Amino acid sequence: MKRVFSGIQPTGEIHIGNYLGAIRNWVKIGEQIGKEAIFCIVDYHAITIPHEAKQLPQLTFDAALANMAAGLDPNKITLFAQSHVREHVELGWVFTTQTPLGDLERMTQFKDKSEQHSILAGLLMYPVLQAADILLYKADTVPVGEDQIQHIELTREIARRFNYRFASESQPIFPEPKASIDKNAARVLGLDGAGKMSKSKGNTIGVLEPQETIWQNIRVAPTDPARVRRTDPGNPDVCVMFAYHKLFSSLENIEMVNTECRRAGIGCVDCKKLLMQGIWQELEPIQAKAAYLQDHPNEVTDALVSGADYCRGIAQDTMLEVREAIGLLPLESRRPS
Ligand code: SF4
The missing domain is CATH 1.10.240.10 (Tyrosyl-Transfer RNA Synthetase)
Structure with missing residues (x-):
């Protein structure tokens, strides 16, 4: 494990299923690899379904606060908001141009969500942006639940396809990340005992x-x-x-x-x-x-600012490689040679 990437939905509060099933594992990963454990609050993803614009900044902040309270220490790991590093969207667009529509229409999560919400193009492209999130940092490991394995497979396919088209076999631009399922993670039942604890089922115990x-x-x-x-x-x-x-x-x-x-x-x-x-x-x-963090909100915003600064540096390096590989005119060039 050299670099790990994981996304956090800005749904505000977290429940004990999130805590025992994911966050405790992330804390352990952070103890092993420090800053290279990158956790991103995925606010660009959150807008792929209808959302309240006025609430989203607070939800993003609350997600950072809740995860910090539950053990993610920004002095050890990296925590940031996706929209603070705009390269996510740029790489997402590049991958969009290279991904067959059929690959996206097959995604189980897309089929499920499109039954609940009107189909925005962003919902279909969700896994492409997710691939960009991971590959922007060339993460080698992505801790996920079983329901995300199909998306990581697509990310690997997108990396493979991109390398094949735009890089040499000996010097691929993107590694193919592997999904890591924490075997010790608890699968927490909902309060009704009828299935997994989930906010949408209203059967949660909130950590806060x-x-x-x-x-x-x-x-x-x-x-x-x-x-x-x-x-x-x-x-x-x-x-x-x-x-x-x-x-x-x-x-x-x-x-x-x-x-x-x-x-x-x-x-x-x-x-x-x-x-x-x-x-x-x-x-x-x-x-x-x-x-304590509610009383000291600057500790949360400072963590997000320094997390984004760290990630932006990595993301900009990756985008330089990508832009050159796909043949975009460098900004400093007046005339292509
Ligand atoms: S049935 Fe009652 S006593 Fe037995 S484990 Fe459940 S809550 Fe506890």
Whole structure:
């Protein structure tokens, strides 16, 4: 792993699925490769579906703040907003001119999203801009979830095609990045227990949500449906609360719940209160950091400015190579030789 790139949607708040499934892994990557761990808040991507222009700057800022509070330390890693490095769009355009329409229409995410939103050309081109995001920095590794593998395959294809057309075999311009799936990443179930935790399903626990709201949601969350009365023995294996215990509670408490639930030795309310303690132990320091950053917003904006400065340098070098390779007239040339 020499350089890692990952995009963060500016959806404001993050939930524990994002935190346990991605951010904790990013923090570990940052400890290994420092500044070369590049995390980008993808505001250009956010406008490929209808959005509120007045809200987007705040959402972008909030995404930076939330990720910093959850552990991304801009003194170690690189964090920036995509629109602050305009070369993303330029390389995106270059790749657009080289990508067959059929490759984009095949993308599963495009098919899904186009069922929910009116089809803007930008939605179709989303994976091309994503390829530009990654290849602009010649990243060799992209940490992703399973649903993004198809996009990384397309990125590899775009790099291959570009190298074949515009570079020599011995000196390719772009490396072919590999997708990295964190095997230890938790797949966090939603509060309803019906599937993955997801904002669109409304089944999340927000990392920055007030303690009281989290408790209200946990208090009414479903448990083992077969456990109707307090005296009924339960099965923790079918209960989402037990899945959360495994993520947040001590080994001792996990074993206790596993045993006592099966013989009705613990009631669901007490089990949930115990779970709440574990969750709050994890989230309290994150919320304290978020409150500090709310009071010191310059720390967030300064991080984004220096992140963008660092990335712009790399991006401009890449674009010099790309412009020359595809035959654009250099700005300083009056007359092509
Ligand atoms: S005791 Fe805990 S694990 Fe067992 S059914 Fe109730 S909430 Fe679920």
